[in-house]
Amino acid sequence: MPPKYLAPSVTKAFEILRRVTKSDQGLKISDLSKELGIGKSTVHGITAALEELGAIMRDPATKRYRPGLTLLELGKAAYSQFDLKDLARPVMENLMETTQESVFLGVLNGEHITILDIVESRNDLKITSPVGTALPLMAGAAGKVFLAEMNASRTSEIIESRGIPRYTDNTATDPQQYLSDIEQVRKMGYATDYEEYIPGVRAVAAPIRLNRHFSAAIWVVGFKMTLDDDKMKALITATRKAAESISRKFEEQQLI
Numbered sequence: 661m662p663p664k665y666l667a668p669s670v671t672k673a674f675e676i677l678r679r680v681t682k683s684d685q686g687l688k689i690s691d692l693s694k695e696l697g698i699g700k701s702t703v704h705g706i707t708a709a710l711e712e713l714g715a716i717m718r719d720p721a722t723k724r725y726r727p728g729l730t731l732l733e734l735g736k737a738a739y740s741q742f743d744l745k746d747l748a749r750p751v752m753e754n755l756m757e758t759t760q761e762s763v764f765l766g767v768l769n770g771e772h773i774t775i776l777d778i779v780e781s782r783n784d785l786k787i788t789s790p791v792g793t794a795l796p797l798m799a800g801a802a803g804k805v806f807l808a809e810m811n812a813s814r815t816s817e818i819i820e821s822r823g824i825p826r827y828t829d830n831t832a833t834d835p836q837q838y839l840s841d842i843e844q845v846r847k848m849g850y851a852t853d854y855e856e857y858i859p860g861v862r863a864v865a866a867p868i869r870l871n872r873h874f875s876a877a878i879w880v881v882g883f884k885m886t887l888d889d890d891k892m893k894a895l896i897t898a899t900r901k902a903a904e905s906i907s908r909k910f911e912e913q914q915l916i
Contacts, residue, residue, distance in 0.1 A: 673706050686724030745777050747909045752779040755902045761882035762787045768806045768875040771797050787881040800857030801865035805877045808845035830855045850900050862887040864895045866903035878903050
């Protein structure tokens with residue numbers, strides 16, 4: 661197997677971040693150069709870029725670098741995702757038992773959705789996907805929830821720049837219609853998918869209220885033959901309650 665490609669500048673920047681975050685007193689350019697065996701000019705260039713991004717900050721008096729606010733925020737966001745998965749799991753399991761359908765937990769990752777966890781239905785025929793799978797932002801109910809959590813101008817910008825893929829005959833590809841649907845999701849606090857992403861598949865999604873670092877959602881997915889209109893109504897109520905429960909548990913955890 662050929663070796664994986666590692667961009668030298670990225671590797672060096674990561675090592676600098678690692679050393680800075682582990683140092684109690686902070687590190688000077690000369691310290692980093694000596695520890696990593698990298699020329700001072702190279703270290704200076706990388707630290708300048710990291711400082712500009714807020715990943716590290718330099719004490720004017722000691723000339724030592726310490727972790728910056730951006731790095732701390734990213735670390736908190738990453739840690740929050742692990743907290744979220746643990747807190748959400750019992751609620752997801754209960755929701756699966758109640759609905760007998762597969763339950764997904766996902767987070768907004770850039771401009772796509774990443775599946776963080778899943779509790780599969782016990783049915784022989786079920787909807788599933790591996791943890792870590794990336795879904796398009798315009799994908800069904802979950803996508804609508806994440807777009808609705810953004811401010812209206814950002815949502816419009818994404819839709820206008822990327823367009824709306826036609827996944828099925830039920831996909832609303834008209835931008836104005838889609839924006840109207842998103843506005844309804846903002847008002848109602850949940851989103852539905854009636855075979856808009858995958859033929860024969862329906863879903864309900866609801867936002868999990870967390871903090872400004874990242875967005876999350878929970879959604880239930882099943883086949884049309886088991887999710888008739890009456891069951892979809894019950895599913896909306898159950899999914900919203902589950903999302904509210906996880907949000908409440910997450911908030912309580914953050915206060916501890």
